[in-house]
Amino acid sequence: MAQIDPVPNSRVLITGAARGMGELYARRAVAGGARAVALLDVADTAPLAAELARSGVQVRGYRVDLSDREDIARVASAVTEDCGGIDIIINNAGIVRGAPFWEHDPERDIEGTLRVNTLAAMWLTRELLPAMIADGDTPKRVLNIASAAGTLANPNMSVYAASKWAMIGWSESLRLELESHGHRHIAVTTFCPSYVSTGMFAGARGPLLTPILTPRQATQAAWQGMRRGTPMVLRPWTVKLAMALRGVLPTRPWDALARHVFKVYSSMDRFTGRGPKD
Numbered sequence: 001m002a003q004i005d006p007v008p009n010s011r012v013l014i015t016g017a018a019r020g021m022g023e024l025y026a027r028r029a030v031a032g033g034a035r036a037v038a039l040l041d042v043a044d045t046a047p048l049a050a051e052l053a054r055s056g057v058q059v060r061g062y063r064v065d066l067s068d069r070e071d072i073a074r075v076a077s078a079v080t081e082d083c084g085g086i087d088i089i090i091n092n093a094g095i096v097r098g099a100p101f102w103e104h105d106p107e108r109d110i111e112g113t114l115r116v117n118t119l120a121a122m123w124l125t126r127e128l129l130p131a132m133i134a135d136g137d138t139p140k141r142v143l144n145i146a147s148a149a150g151t152l153a154n155p156n157m158s159v160y161a162a163s164k165w166a167m168i169g170w171s172e173s174l175r176l177e178l179e180s181h182g183h184r185h186i187a188v189t190t191f192c193p194s195y196v197s198t199g200m201f202a203g204a205r206g207p208l209l210t211p212i213l214t215p216r217q218a219t220q221a222a223w224q225g226m227r228r229g230t231p232m233v234l235r236p237w238t239v240k241l242a243m244a245l246r247g248v249l250p251t252r253p254w255d256a257l258a259r260h261v262f263k264v265y266s267s268m269d270r271f272t273g274r275g276p277k278d
Contacts, residue, residue: 005227006139008033011083015066015124016093018043020198021145024219025090030057036083040064040075041093058083066093066120067112076127086128088141088226091121094163096200098271101158110159117163122170133183140186143226144171148194148239152246152258156268168192175231187229191222194239195267203272208262210238238262 012029016022017039026048029037036058039045045061052059060082064075079086094117097109104110121144132140149157150164168190175188194210195201196218206212213235225233234240242262246254258264 006088006141007227009035010087011036011038011085012088012090013038013040013079013083013086013124013128014090014092015040015064015120017041017061018045018048020200021196021215021219022090022092023048024215025092025223026052026059028219028223029088030055030059034088036060038062038079038083038086040066040079042066066124067115069119069123072120072123073127076124080128080131085131085135087132087138088143089125089128090143090145090226091124092143092145093117093120094145094147094200096157096160096273098156098160098201098204098268098273100156104159113159114163114166117160118166118170121167125174129186132186133178136183136185138185141226141229142171142174142186142188143222144188144190145222146171146190146192148192148234148242151192151234151239151243152264154268155265156271164192172231187226187231189222189226189230190232191218191225192232192234192239193218193221194236200273201271203270205263205267205270207238207242207258207264207267210236210262 012034014022014025017026018041026037026039030052034057039049039061042065049059049061062075065071095113097104097113125142144167146167147164149161150168154161171188171190178186193213195204195206196213196215198215221233221235
């Protein structure tokens with residue numbers, strides 16, 4: 001089932017869809033022949049929805065506070081009523097605060113990051129998944145946008161990294177649960193990119209041999225992995241290398257390599273970002 005192309009005639013939901021990578025996923029869905037596309041964001045998605053709807057695809061925008069579980073439930077119900085269900089969920093929305101942990105505001109930065117980056121994806125998927133499970137005749141996909149930050153510790157992004165570590169653990173566990181319970185028509189893909197030039201990580205520098213990905217490069221890799229049902233997609237190749245080295249080296253030798261050779265630990269030193277919302 002995982003080899004069946006799920007995009008043509010599918011109903012696609014994308015969070016963080018007003019701009020950046022979310023907008024690119026929306027354009028890919030329309031170009032790929034989706035039947036309906038739901039754009040979720042705290043920002044206004046109406047202009048993008050109107051533009052994409054001119055193609056003849058049903059495209060609707062929904063304002064939602066992804067830090068609010070009740071608001072997510074409200075919008076999930078509205079999307080289901082409007083679109084008749086969802087075949088592909090793309091949990092793309094994210095925020096980042098680049099600073100030492102003790103400079104994070106407990107509510108705005110710590111709780112806010114975990115709510116948007118991790119809990120929102122869980123809450124939204126939980127709302128939509130029972131209907132996806134029940135529709136066993138149609139291939140389904142869940143694409144969770146995590147980060148290379150969820151695979152390795154990195155100074156000045158402790159809470160962001162924690163949110164993405166949690167995203168990876170949940171996403172992979174969900175994949176295994178669906179498989180073990182026989183719901184193999186639903187494939188879960190976890191995407192772990194290094195830095196992407198959306199503006200969210202403005203000022204960050206890629207570690208040694210790790211280029212900053214363009215949004216198009218990142219979304220293409222994630223989109224292809226989702227269509228194929230690939231469990232985990234990591235880009236660029238140095239993300240896999242770093243994971244392998246961290247797995248076999250003792251902590252202190254890895255710290256020295258990451259700090260002095262690969263420059264992982266200084267990659268956020270000049271981070272500025274573009275604001276609290278991706």
